[in-house]
Amino acid sequence: MLDVIIAGGGIAGLSAALILGRCRRQVILCDTGRPRNMASQALHGFLSRDGIPPLELRQIAYEQLKNYPSVTCRMTEVVDAEEAADGYEVRLEDGDTLQARYLLLATGIVDALPPVPGIENFYGRSVFHCPYCDGWENSDKALAVYGGGSAGCDFALELLGWSSDVVLCSDGEASLDRNQQEKLQRNGVKVVNGKIARLAGTDGRLERIEFHDGTAIPRQALFFSPDQGQASPLAEKLGCSIAGGVVKTAKFQQVHSRLFVAGDAARSVQLAIVAAAEGAEAAFAINTALLKEGLL
Ligand SMILES: Cc1cc2nc3c(=O)[nH]c(=O)nc-3n(C[C@H](O)[C@H](O)[C@H](O)COP(=O)(O)OP(=O)(O)OC[C@H]3O[C@@H](n4cnc5c(N)ncnc54)[C@H](O)[C@@H]3O)c2cc1C
Incomplete structure (x- = not known):
């Protein structure tokens, strides 16, 4: 059983994967490669990366994750998820089924033009x-x-x-x-x-x-000012409360005991650096919970 499955490899998911990798957690991050800011030429207001092409930032993040062998990135969609004993079971578009003790949704939102x-x-x-x-x-x-x-x-x-x-x-x-x-x-x-x-x-x-x-x-x-909705139906399917297109979360992006939602999917301040911070926060909380569960 994995420690964490991350659905969504945008900035929030990548940030969570980095922290969890550094905590030596077994993580699979799944991504469909359609970040919300695909149309953007330059990402602004991200400390130390002001003006970077968004795809370049993603590439750097994916490259740096290779330093952490317990993190695997897969280009596939999480098509379904449900609570299972002590965690979640997810079904991937490529046919695989995975189990993990924690599920982090970082699936982003879509804007209506x-x-x-x-x-x-x-x-x-x-x-x-x-x-x-x-x-x-x-x-x-x-x-x-x-x-x-x-x-x-x-x-x-x-x-x-x-x-x-x-x-x-x-x-x-x-x-x-x-x-x-x-x-x-x-x-x-x-x-x-x-x-x-x-x-x-x-x-x-x-x-x-x-x-x-x-x-x-x-x-x-x-x-x-766009109307917004979840990019993935997973949050709704898992019973998350959604208002104005985004999921309501508690402290550290927690929704249920083993379910977290981070990034634009859960936030009205939809800036990349906030998404990164939320991914890190969720990772921190998940790792803390895993540490406690692992103690005798
Ligand atoms: C045009 C535009 C310009 C922007 N410019 C800026 C800017 O200059 N500065 C700034 O701070 N912010 C900017 N933003 C906002 C910024 O893009 C977001 O805050 C940021 O992308 C949020 O990151 P995220 O990881 O939550 O979501 P996303 O970046 O949207 O990533 C979500 C990822 O999840 C994947 N995914 C979705 N569903 C599934 C699934 N079921 N299974 C697997 N993968 C899935 C998607 O393919 C995507 O890769 C801009 C947004 C737009 C639309």
């Missing part, structure tokens, strides 16, 4: 969801926020921290009350409620937003 034709061609280059990740590179540029209602209003006001030129594009009815309209106006945010026809630009670089009424506004970047 707004229904704007062609937006995927710009995502990660000039269309972003997170100003903490990509705001600095767009400082003082002509920015747009996609959205309406209080969420759109708040996001547009938040972006003023990076540029004073922010337009809120509601893509239809803006659903703003008088207070919100006045606050946006006071702070210099214009609201455009025309239906968006398409984003125009070259090589993923946004140049303007075109509307169905034939008008267009020049913009260099667009930010949106």
Whole structure:
């Protein structure tokens, strides 16, 4: 029986595997190679790795895990998991079944892009969801926020921290009350409620937003707040409580006594360095529990 199975080899899972490997735990990490930030060109705000291509960071992490012989990485999906005596049993896409005393889900989340034709061609280059990740590179540029209602209003006001030129594009009815309209106006945010026809630009670089009424506004970047869901059905299948797309966890990312969830799958502060920290926290807690279980 393994000590730990880690489902998901993104930053959270890799970080957990590193700590557990250093604790000489028998670990299998399974990954399907589809991290959430696949569309991104550069990972920002990760201490000592600011601006690194995300795939390069992953490659370094996988390479360094080779120093720890008790950790095995497999490119396969965990397709099912269930509680078993003293642990979990998981079924892999490649047909194998594994048992471990602890299961760590680090399977990440998926973001829904707004229904704007062609937006995927710009995502990660000039269309972003997170100003903490990509705001600095767009400082003082002509920015747009996609959205309406209080969420759109708040996001547009938040972006003023990076540029004073922010337009809120509601893509239809803006659903703003008088207070919100006045606050946006006071702070210099214009609201455009025309239906968006398409984003125009070259090589993923946004140049303007075109509307169905034939008008267009020049913009260099667009930010949106995505609806999110779990990338894998495993958490739901295992009875985790999910709110706003993410799993609710207790201290050290614990969900049940032998089940942990770390990284974006369990967090609303969805930064890579936070995912890494959560993976390490879960690993710390799992190793502590294993140590106690091993004592006579
Ligand atoms: C476009 C974009 C840009 C971003 N830029 C930044 C940035 O600049 N700075 C920053 O700090 N953060 C950034 N982020 C956020 C960052 O990507 C996440 O915080 C981070 O990837 C979370 O790591 P994770 O390990 O939780 O999930 P992920 O990185 O998504 O990894 C989850 C892994 O689990 C695998 N998986 C899923 N289900 C299964 C299964 N059933 N079995 C096996 N494997 C499975 C997936 O293939 C994936 O490899 C960005 C996100 C996006 C979308």
